[in-house]
Amino acid sequence: MEANQRIARISAHLQPPNFQGEGNSLLRRDYCRAKGGAPGFKVAILGAAGGIGQPLGLLMKMNPLVSVLHLYDVVNTPGVTADISHMDTGAVVRGFLGPSQLESALTGIDLVIIPAGVPRKPGMTRDDLFNINAGIVKTLSEGIAKCCPNAIVNLISNPVNSTVAVAAEVFKKAGTYDPKRLFGVTMLDVVRANTFVAEVLGLDPREVDVPVVGGHAGVTILPLLSQVKPPSSFTVEEIEYLTTRIQDGGTEVVQAKGGGGSATLSMAYSAVKFADACLRGLRGDAGVVECAFVASEVTELPFFSTKVRLGRTGAEEIYQLGPLNEYERIGLEKAKKELAESIQKGISFIRK
Numbered sequence: 001m002e003a004n005q006r007i008a009r010i011s012a013h014l015q016p017p018n019f020q021g022e023g024n025s026l027l028r029r030d031y032c033r034a035k036g037g038a039p040g041f042k043v044a045i046l047g048a049a050g051g052i053g054q055p056l057g058l059l060m061k062m063n064p065l066v067s068v069l070h071l072y073d074v075v076n077t078p079g080v081t082a083d084i085s086h087m088d089t090g091a092v093v094r095g096f097l098g099p100s101q102l103e104s105a106l107t108g109i110d111l112v113i114i115p116a117g118v119p120r121k122p123g124m125t126r127d128d129l130f131n132i133n134a135g136i137v138k139t140l141s142e143g144i145a146k147c148c149p150n151a152i153v154n155l156i157s158n159p160v161n162s163t164v165a166v167a168a169e170v171f172k173k174a175g176t177y178d179p180k181r182l183f184g185v186t187m188l189d190v191v192r193a194n195t196f197v198a199e200v201l202g203l204d205p206r207e208v209d210v211p212v213v214g215g216h217a218g219v220t221i222l223p224l225l226s227q228v229k230p231p232s233s234f235t236v237e238e239i240e241y242l243t244t245r246i247q248d249g250g251t252e253v254v255q256a257k258g259g260g261g262s263a264t265l266s267m268a269y270s271a272v273k274f275a276d277a278c279l280r281g282l283r284g285d286a287g288v289v290e291c292a293f294v295a296s297e298v299t300e301l302p303f304f305s306t307k308v309r310l311g312r313t314g315a316e317e318i319y320q321l322g323p324l325n326e327y328e329r330i331g332l333e334k335a336k337k338e339l340a341e342s343i344q345k346g347i348s349f350i351r352k
């Protein structure tokens, strides 16, 4: 081989081989014998180059239930894809950049995880993100309705209490809405609750299970401390401290990051915990139960977060709230009042 041919071949290698963008002269099949990854599910992350998206991509690449991982964003996916694709785990990684590649990113996908959108800065509420993020979620949901209408959707973009309604309305308009397949991810509230309650009780957080119901913002986040497992009792002061800390967990991180965004690492961990539960449900595992913000008849509201049993068709059973104490009943009324407005805001955004 001529020296210049060898150099051309080596420099071609320097381009990201798994990237689906224009100008990619190197295709995997030119150099690789592999036909693909292990059997498993096809997962897409929309917003994959962001603060949550990157560690989420890393962790999903490590998940043995994933055979194909699509990384979509409007910026920086070539680099993120090249980087993650070098991990020697089973999933095959492909990158997609910009709106022209959204449909390719979504075609054939079983589970879509959406952390696309702007995060809070100190002094902002999640609702302050609505104007930008509702538009992003609308566009991405239209893509899902067109390209993978049967996919399970895990929606992370804030304000979750409104963006889930936005996605549901887009799917209804497209005639593809399946309420069992759309989930607002509230897992981070459960993860925080388990951690903070374990600290108070002096237990390993992995042994603690705290149901957190309602929604994902301030007073709509309602930890049910009377239902903690293992059964535990708390003083009035402990209940006040824990409820406030769990409800303000997001703000605690936003303030600590001082303008550098909101929770990303604990969120990626939580997103993977929930996505893995969805995939185990899809696989047919029995007894997969997690809290999520779903279409629900548990209260008079159209969406509400409670424990949900995940199965082959998504949310197969939605659990009732169980017995609440007086403190939780008062909290529930406050949560429902704010949730009703947030949900309506999402519905009106599409029906306007």
Ligand SMILES: NC(=O)c1ccc[n+]([C@@H]2O[C@H](COP(=O)([O-])OP(=O)(O)OC[C@H]3O[C@@H](n4cnc5c(N)ncnc54)[C@H](O)[C@@H]3O)[C@@H](O)[C@H]2O)c1
Pocket (backbone or CB within 6 Å): 046, 047, 048, 049, 050, 051, 052, 053, 072, 073, 074, 075, 115, 116, 117, 118, 119, 120, 129, 133, 136, 139, 140, 155, 156, 157, 158, 159, 160, 185, 186, 187, 188, 189, 216, 261, 262, 263, 264, 267
């Ligand atoms: N549900 C939860 O518990 C929870 C927890 C933490 C953060 N969040 C929310 O998740 C979102 C993302 O947070 P982050 O810290 O990763 O933000 P980030 O700014 O670091 O990343 C967001 C990514 O979304 C991308 N993006 C923007 N518009 C897009 C579009 N139209 N299509 C695809 N990608 C697009 C950006 O390019 C960026 O890479 C925020 O709305 C945040 O409030 C939710």
Ligand SMILES: O=C(O)C[C@H](O)C(=O)O
Pocket (backbone or CB within 6 Å): 119, 120, 126, 158, 188, 249, 250, 251, 253, 254, 262, 263
């Ligand atoms: O607080 C935020 O804005 C991000 C997220 O919803 C969180 O709970 O950490």
